[in-house]
Amino acid sequence: MRISVLGCGYLGAVHAACMAKLGHEVVGIDVDARKISELSLAKAPFYEPGLDELLAEVQSTGRLSFTTDLSAAQGSRVHFICVGTPQKKGENGADLTYVESAVTGLLPHLSPGDLVVGKSTVPVGTASHLADRVTAVAPDADLAWNPEFLREGHAVSDTLQPDRFVYGVANSSSQHLTVELLDEVYAGPLSEGTPRLVTDLATAELVKTAANSFLATKISFINAMAELCEATGADVTQLADAIGMDDRIGRKFLNAGIGFGGGCLPKDIRAFMARAGELGADQALTFLREVDSINMRRRSRVVELTRALCDGSLLGKNITVLGASFKPDSDDVRDSPALSVAAQLQLQGAIVTVSDPKALRNASLRFPELQYEPSTELAVKGADALLLLTEWQEYRDLDPCELVDAVATPRILDGRNVLDPAKWRAAGWTYRGLGRP
Numbered sequence: 228m229r230i231s232v233l234g235c236g237y238l239g240a241v242h243a244a245c246m247a248k249l250g251h252e253v254v255g256i257d258v259d260a261r262k263i264s265e266l267s268l269a270k271a272p273f274y275e276p277g278l279d280e281l282l283a284e285v286q287s288t289g290r291l292s293f294t295t296d297l298s299a300a301q302g303s304r305v306h307f308i309c310v311g312t313p314q315k316k317g318e319n320g321a322d323l324t325y326v327e328s329a330v331t332g333l334l335p336h337l338s339p340g341d342l343v344v345g346k347s348t349v350p351v352g353t354a355s356h357l358a359d360r361v362t363a364v365a366p367d368a369d370l371a372w373n374p375e376f377l378r379e380g381h382a383v384s385d386t387l388q389p390d391r392f393v394y395g396v397a398n399s400s401s402q403h404l405t406v407e408l409l410d411e412v413y414a415g416p417l418s419e420g421t422p423r424l425v426t427d428l429a430t431a432e433l434v435k436t437a438a439n440s441f442l443a444t445k446i447s448f449i450n451a452m453a454e455l456c457e458a459t460g461a462d463v464t465q466l467a468d469a470i471g472m473d474d475r476i477g478r479k480f481l482n483a484g485i486g487f488g489g490g491c492l493p494k495d496i497r498a499f500m501a502r503a504g505e506l507g508a509d510q511a512l513t514f515l516r517e518v519d520s521i522n523m524r525r526r527s528r529v530v531e532l533t534r535a536l537c538d539g540s541l542l543g544k545n546i547t548v549l550g551a552s553f554k555p556d557s558d559d560v561r562d563s564p565a566l567s568v569a570a571q572l573q574l575q576g577a578i579v580t581v582s583d584p585k586a587l588r589n590a591s592l593r594f595p596e597l598q599y600e601p602s603t604e605l606a607v608k609g610a611d612a613l614l615l616l617t618e619w620q621e622y623r624d625l626d627p628c629e630l631v632d633a634v635a636t637p638r639i640l641d642g643r644n645v646l647d648p649a650k651w652r653a654a655g656w657t658y659r660g661l662g663r664p
């Protein structure tokens with residue numbers, strides 16, 4: 228099937244490559260000429276494990292191409308909308324200008340029988356409004372909402388082997404054709420047993436924001452427990468292991484630390500609250516305000532703990548921050564807790580050096596005032612304290628005995644609770660975890 232993908236960022240570039248891998252003929256379209264020229268050379272414009280290899284593989288088949296020319300969408304049967312929906316400046320709500328302009332640009336290129344499929348995360352009600360816009364101009368075309376649940380760092384496998392598909396479809400006479408078309412798009416994973424749920428448009432939109440809200444709540448719950456552990460001398464890691472053994476709770480997403488960031492969870496819970504307010508249902512989501520504030524409190528807590536670790540003063544202290552991306556195996560620094568902590572420490576007088584295996588280019592664009600050093604060995608040299616804030620494997624594997632002579636004072640704050648405190652203490656370090664004695 229011929230497919231177009233509008234928006235080739237973290238979601239769309241992976242989606243386009245994966246659709247080609249499933250055997251479809253795909254054109255990826257983006258307004259960003261730099262991204263398109265890199266993708267045309269089979270090079271991912273961001274770091275995502277396995278994506279460069281997949282792009283090279285599918286581009287060699289001739290089934291995948293990229294362009295900035297929206298008219299290339301003409302002739303595709305299915306058009307995926309994968310453009311950004313960031314938080315509006317100074318407000319909680321989602322900025323839908325990119326979605327609106329992508330749909331506006333697409334309308335003249337639609338043919339009868341075409342299907343527009345939204346994958347971007349949008350406030351509930353957006354899909355029905357966009358469906359009206361599509362059918363007003365192209366009465367024989369349809370719109371469905373098919374939210375995406377991939378995680379950065381695992382984006383390729385999450386797209387090819389998702390936990391489930393959700394098809395939000397409009398209540399129309401062509402509903403069964405829409406479902407059949409989506410089944411044809413996803414025939415590969417469906418034949419391997421991936422479940423699919425067919426819902427109305429509003430439910431599909433809500434499934435996505437509810438899932439991210441639940442994940443954010445789980446993280447803030449364990450971080451609230453970490454605050455209590457800090458107040459009582461208990462150990463939040465053991466607590467998470469113990470409650471996580473209950474099948475009804477589960478151990479996943481119970482890692483306490485400096486909290487969640489990225490281009491999704493923080494802005495999605497805020498947009499959800501804003502939309503609930505517009506719908507007169509804001510009371511239903513007041514708990515998300517608490518989820519957000521517990522999360523932001525973690526960042527200030529790390530700054531305070533670093534000050535305490537540095538004998539009560541940050542002024543002139545050399546602090547090395549290990550990790551810049553919002554999570555390991557990604558170069559994405561959107562709302563990165565690590566960079567937010569690094570910037571706060573610098574503002575309070577510390578001399579901060581940030582290191583990261585992949586994210587330094589993005590980090591230096593966003594925080595040009597910080598110092599960056601790609602080599603871990605050089606970054607830690609002469610440090611008064613190390614802060615492990617993004618748990619890349621190479622930081623988990625650091626040898627405390629090898630490192631102890633490189634730093635000025637052997638102090639480490641483990642912001643992700645991934646190091647073995649006994650091993651670090653035995654090597655002469657002052658070790659601090661979060662919510663750990």
Ligand SMILES: NC(=O)c1ccc[n+]([C@@H]2O[C@H](COP(=O)([O-])OP(=O)(O)OC[C@H]3O[C@@H](n4cnc5c(N)ncnc54)[C@H](O)[C@@H]3O)[C@@H](O)[C@H]2O)c1
Pocket residue numbers: 233234235236237238239256257258259262309310311312325326328329332346347348349375376377378379490491
């Ligand atoms: N990143 C993820 O892991 C992920 C996962 C699931 C859902 N989502 C959702 O997917 C959407 C995209 O997120 P992202 O992380 O890929 O964002 P992104 O910023 O990486 O990519 C968005 C892309 O859309 C392009 N764009 C903007 N306007 C356009 C237009 N009119 N026509 C064509 N392209 C246009 C931008 O140039 C950019 O390359 C968001 O709604 C997000 O919430 C993201």
Ligand SMILES: O=c1ccn([C@@H]2O[C@H](COP(=O)(O)OP(=O)(O)O[C@H]3O[C@H](CO)[C@@H](O)[C@H](O)[C@H]3O)[C@@H](O)[C@H]2O)c(=O)[nH]1
Pocket residue numbers: 348375376377378379380439442446479480481482483484485486487488489490491492553554
């Ligand atoms: O136990 C945990 C798990 C995660 N995190 C943090 O939470 C954030 C988000 O992590 P994760 O959810 O793995 O990353 P994303 O790639 O942002 O994926 C989320 O957001 C995407 C965009 O909506 C969804 O598609 C995914 O299903 C959803 O997991 C990161 O900062 C993590 O460090 C924790 O602090 N503790």
